Amino acid sequence: MSGTAMTREKIDAAAAARLAILASATFVYVTFEVFPVGLIQDIARSLDVSAGAVGLLISGYAVVAGIVTVPTVALASRVSRSTALVVSLLVLVAGEVLAAVATSFPMMVVSRVAAALTHGVLWSLIAPAAATLVPRERVGTATAAVFGGSTLAAIVGSPGTTLIGELIGWRATALVLAGVTVAVTFGLVWALGLRGGTARTAAEEGREPAVPAxxxxxxxxxxxxxxxxxxxxxxxxxxxxxxxxxxxxxxxxxxxxxxxxxxxxxxxxxxxxxxxxxxxxxxxxxxxxxxxxxxxxxxxxxxxxxxxxxxxxxxxxxxxxxxxxxxxxxxxxxxxxxxxxxxxxxxxxxxxxxxxxxxxxxxxxxxxxxxxxxxxxxxxxxxxxxxxxxxxxxxxxxxxxxxxxxxxxx
CATH class of the missing domain: 1.20.1250.20 (MFS general substrate transporter like domains)
Structure with a gap:
């Protein structure tokens, strides 16, 4: 395809809707990642630990995610990208529910570790997945759109969970977030479709950036x-x-x-x-x-x-x-x-x-x-x-x- 023809290609409405779903996935993941920030005092009192201990839930999350990202992404390569993304959201739901029912600090730690285990899978695969939905010369735009979900989490997600937590409690807020994540998971199934197999499908690879010469x-x-x-x-x-x-x-x-x-x-x-x-x-x-x-x-x-x-x-x-x-x-x-x-x-x-x-x-x-x-x-x-x-x-x-x-x- 010539460069002239390529410049005329646009992101159509259907692709834009699918990108919005992918952005929603990054939104819920980042919102749960920083979930303790605005509710740190409430969580500390409820679990009978210091605020500093609750703060470690955030840095500890980053450490776990950093350690497991490469091996978990390698494991995810055995299935289709869409399957790996949906599974990562299901694991996030499990972590959110576990946080909601946590009666001790160790249980809260386990909930964070669970979500951190698939954090790298989602963030490693979400931008390449977005790239398959748009013309090749629009990959940068698609990546920015997906990353917009994390930006929205800073504007709406973190303040929103803090406000809801003050109204109904942090445990109920974690359940609300789990419900939102379930809805996003269903949306992701629609946006990408679940494909079986042990390799990336032609549809997934067809619009990715070409392998260098x-x-x-x-x-x-x-x-x-x-x-x-x-x-x-x-x-x-x-x-x-x-x-x-x-x-x-x-x-x-x-x-x-x-x-x-x-x-x-x-x-x-x-x-x-x-x-x-x-x-x-x-x-x-x-x-x-x-x-x-x-x-x-x-x-x-x-x-x-x-x-x-x-x-x-x-x-x-x-x-x-x-x-x-x-x-x-x-x-x-x-x-x-x-x-x-x-x-x-x-x-x-x-x-x-x-x-x-x-x-x-x-x-x-x-x-x-x-x-x-x-x-x-x-x-x-x-x-x-x-x-x-x-x-x-x-x-x-x-x-x-x-x-x-x-x-x-x-």
């Missing part, structure tokens, strides 16, 4: 690893500061009341960033990556400079602007790197995505640990070190140009 095939795995490594540094830089968002922003603005407002700004900016990257990631992926990381650096750098400004109004305004740039860029970075990994790996996209997801979880855990160490000295060190790491990523993106074009073999 012979001359490039030997080199694409080092490029995948390099791109994943760059992403790990960026995720570390993000979670180094984001994990302690409440402490950092309260220290800058001088009031804890600003935290909720700034979190809302972060989430809304993420929605804008996801929309923008969907418009440009297919036409100019390398430039999109460079602009995204540059905006990330400006945002987190401004947050580092905010405490040096004059009065509380100036500091609060600077913090709001910084959080908006940071939130928008971080939401855009995920689709940029995920799409780049898929394009480099071609029909090895599932395996490459599993490495990317593993790196993502390593970044979460590593950033949280490094942030905790820096927090003991001063909250200001968090955005300062984050900025240095993001600048390192920007240097790598500008000099090595690791993000591939839409069709590297043509």
């Amino acid at each position: 012979t001359g490039q095939r030997r080199a694409y795995w080092p490029r995948v690893l390099f791109l994943c490594g760059v992403a790990v540094v960026l995720i570390t830089a993000h979670f180094l500061s984001y994990t302690y968002f409440a402490v950092l922003t309260a220290d800058i603005t001088g009031t804890s009341g600003a935290v909720v407002v700034l979190l809302t700004v972060f989430g809304l900016a993420g929605a804008v960033g996801t929309w923008l990257v969907g418009r440009h990631n297919d036409t100019a992926p390398q430039r999109t990556a460079a602009v995204t990381i540059a905006v990330f650096a400006v945002g987190i750098g401004l947050l580092a400079l905010a405490p040096a400004l004059g009065g509380p109004v100036a500091r609060s305004a600077a913090a709001a602007a910084a959080v908006a740039l940071w939130g928008g860029a971080f939401a855009a970075a995920g689709p940029v790197f995920q799409t780049g990994v898929m394009r480099l790996a071609g029909q090895d996209a599932d395996r490459a995505s599993s490495l990317y997801v593993t790196g993502f979880q390593a970044g979460i855990a590593g950033g949280s640990v490094l942030g905790a160490a820096l927090l003991g000295h001063s909250p200001l060190w968090l955005p300062v070190v984050s900025t240095l790491l993001v600048l390192l990523v920007l240097l790598a993106v500008l000099t090595r140009r690791p993000v591939p074009a839409v069709e590297p073999d043509e």
Whole structure:
């Protein structure tokens, strides 16, 4: 198909509906991943443990997900991608129900481990699955749409479960979330269909990014690893500061009341960033990556400079602007790197995505640990070190140009 003909292809209504279902799957997964955040005190009192112990449910989730992603994705390759995705949601339902009936902290830990076991399967396969629903030159748009579910979880999912939990209790809220996940699972069956067999079907593979040409095939795995490594540094830089968002922003603005407002700004900016990257990631992926990381650096750098400004109004305004740039860029970075990994790996996209997801979880855990160490000295060190790491990523993106074009073999 010629490039002229390809540019005329659009994402039709049926494909858009299926992408919405896939985005809903990422929405429910991320909502449960961060479920303890807004209800941490209620859960701690109910299970008779400290708030710090409940906080470990989040970092522990990331560690488990990072360890098991590669082997579970390899196991999932024995069945069709659609089957693996549906099973991952069913395991999530089991984890949500177990959380609802947990009468002890160990039972709550088991519920989190259960969900973490298939976290990597869903995140490794969801973007490649989206790629099969759209024309090849729209893969970046489809990836951004699917990642929009995780952005929506930050805007609606986490605050929503917190609000519902305050009204009906955290256990009943976990059951509500399980019911939503069941509905999404049925939607996923419709969107992708359950296909048997031990290999990817022709329908699943037909529109995936092509395998690189012979001359490039030997080199694409080092490029995948390099791109994943760059992403790990960026995720570390993000979670180094984001994990302690409440402490950092309260220290800058001088009031804890600003935290909720700034979190809302972060989430809304993420929605804008996801929309923008969907418009440009297919036409100019390398430039999109460079602009995204540059905006990330400006945002987190401004947050580092905010405490040096004059009065509380100036500091609060600077913090709001910084959080908006940071939130928008971080939401855009995920689709940029995920799409780049898929394009480099071609029909090895599932395996490459599993490495990317593993790196993502390593970044979460590593950033949280490094942030905790820096927090003991001063909250200001968090955005300062984050900025240095993001600048390192920007240097790598500008000099090595690791993000591939839409069709590297043509």
